[in-house]
Amino acid sequence: MRxxxxxxxxxxxxxxxxxxxxGIKDGEKRSGFDFMTRETQALQADDMANPGMLWVLQGEQLxxxxxxxxxxxxxxxxxxxxxxxxxxxxxxPAYDEATGRPTDLVGRINSCxxxxxxxxxxxxxxxALLALTTYVAHQSRGMPIPxxxxxxxxxxxxxGRRLFQSRIGQLDLSCASCHHTNWxxxxxxxxxPQAHPNxxxxxxxxxxxxxxxxxxxxxCMVGVRAxxxxxxxxxxxxxxxxxxxxxxxxxxxxxxVRP
Amino acid sequence: xxARALVNVPKAVKQGEVVEIKAMIAHxxxxxxxxxxxxxxxxxxxxxxxxxxxxxxxxFWADLYPxxxxxxxxxxxxxxxxSGTIAFTWTDDAGETQTASAExxxx
Numbered sequence: 031m032r033x034x035x036x037x038x039x040x041x042x043x044x045x046x047x048x049x050x051x052x053g054i055k056d057g058e059k060r061s062g063f064d065f066m067t068r069e070t071q072a073l074q075a076d077d078m079a080n081p082g083m084l085w086v087l088q089g090e091q092l093x094x095x096x097x098x099x100x101x102x103x104x105x106x107x108x109x110x111x112x113x114x115x116x117x118x119x120x121x122x123p124a125y126d127e128a129t130g131r132p133t134d135l136v137g138r139i140n141s142c143x144x145x146x147x148x149x150x151x152x153x154x155x156x157x158a159l160l161a162l163t164t165y166v167a168h169q170s171r172g173m174p175i176p177x178x179x180x181x182x183x184x185x186x187x188x189x190g191r192r193l194f195q196s197r198i199g200q201l202d203l204s205c206a207s208c209h210h211t212n213w214x215x216x217x218x219x220x221x222x223p224q225a226h227p228n229x230x231x232x233x234x235x236x237x238x239x240x241x242x243x244x245x246x247x248x249x250c251m252v253g254v255r256a257x258x259x260x261x262x263x264x265x266x267x268x269x270x271x272x273x274x275x276x277x278x279x280x281x282x283x284x285x286x287v288r289p
Numbered sequence: 290x291x292a293r294a295l296v297n298v299p300k301a302v303k304q305g306e307v308v309e310i311k312a313m314i315a316h317x318x319x320x321x322x323x324x325x326x327x328x329x330x331x332x333x334x335x336x337x338x339x340x341x342x343x344x345x346x347x348x349f350w351a352d353l354y355p356x357x358x359x360x361x362x363x364x365x366x367x368x369x370x371x372s373g374t375i376a377f378t379w380t381d382d383a384g385e386t387q388t389a390s391a392e393x394x395x396x
Contacts, residue, residue: 078295078297078311078313079362084293084294084295084313084315087293088293088315238317238318238358238359
């Protein structure tokens, strides 16, 4: 316990001296993939061994399955995902005209369910929702995250950046305290990555399953002993928006594998 | 939920060739030792037996135990003898048996 507080102190001191706002330099941008062991990298690289592909498989079935009062499948409007959904995950979260706010892929799938299929929204982190999201995001695998162009998203992204840099929780740490200032070093036995969202939804060995970016963000918040935002909270979407801007240029890896 | 499994069998091989067969099954492999959020035990739910038959004859089987992680990945090798169906079956704690299969062409 004392060691943990000591660590918090060291991290705190480092952030004070180095100014967290600096961020990650362009040449130093590295996907979480690069920080993993060779064995875990091999697991992600082989589609036959990557357990995330099980969710892609389920997502493909769900894509073609009619749902709700409208009795229509995703494929009924969008057709073949390999064509219509290519590149979509790379530019989400995107601006949603109806609510005037950014929405992520999960939010878009659920709002599409409500508006077009007239079906109940899928529960956060349910297998079906994760499978659909993974399937859609998988269509963009290998595509780099494009630069942000939608000006309407700027204020939300700024808020995401502010959240990323705000200290929270009993440990009084911000996201930036670890992922900007101390990436590449170790926290306990694990390497601190740069917090890039390019592999989500991903298979985490610790979870023994696929999880969303919001689950990961909530995990980190609990880790610094802060009250996490609820699934689908606007703050989480704003954080996602900022993370996507930060990861610009990195290829989508969905479904990634992480330790 | 329907069974989800990824099986990988080489499609066309030469007679006598040693081929690698891979199977990955979506399954929680719940150990029975964990406690849920309400304090009650989560009941055990694991795949007990996995078997593979080649042309109707059982050529490989495995017993699985609670220490096996979720979504088990099983790989083994076979000597390709005749063209036919490689069928996989697995049985879980509920006694439910699920199947998957792939065709192999031997020349």
